[in-house]
Amino acid sequence: MKYAEFEIDSNNIEFFNSLFGNESIFGDKIEVSNKFSFFATKHKFDLGSDQFILSSSFKALGKRQLDLRIKN
Template sequence: MKYAEYIIDANKVEFFNSVIGVEEVFINNEKISSKFSLFGKQHFFTIGDDNYGVNAQIDLTGISVKVHKNGVPVELKNKHKIGILPLIALGIFGFVIGIASGYFLMH
């Protein structure tokens, strides 16, 4: 599921997270980072002469993606924001799948 999309120096930067916790960062549709995380990992990349870091954080409004440029937090307009309700639904779905998997593995 896409959580964020930014335009940085005419480059489209996208942040995705799957149901199983795989975070991926794409620049212009090319995957540049992929990490497993339940609570957010830092992803690093370079655009031009600048070094960037992105990571997702869960707060009361949903999942927010924080961006750092050369180690300094920057405010960028997220062109794709997901709210708290889809996050709750995703959590419930994951919980149900986990319980069902456990039940079938035990029997």
């Protein structure tokens, strides 16, 4: 399921997450990172000459919340 989409400069970055903990990052429609995580992980990837880090964390207790942060 697609959870978020970012537009940074001319780059389109999409974050997908499955119920089974598989996270995928697509940059300009090409998969640039794929990791398994239920609670938190960092995806490091390049798009052209730019480097990005997308951090995800999921809080399951109380109000369920997915937190995404991206750095260039």
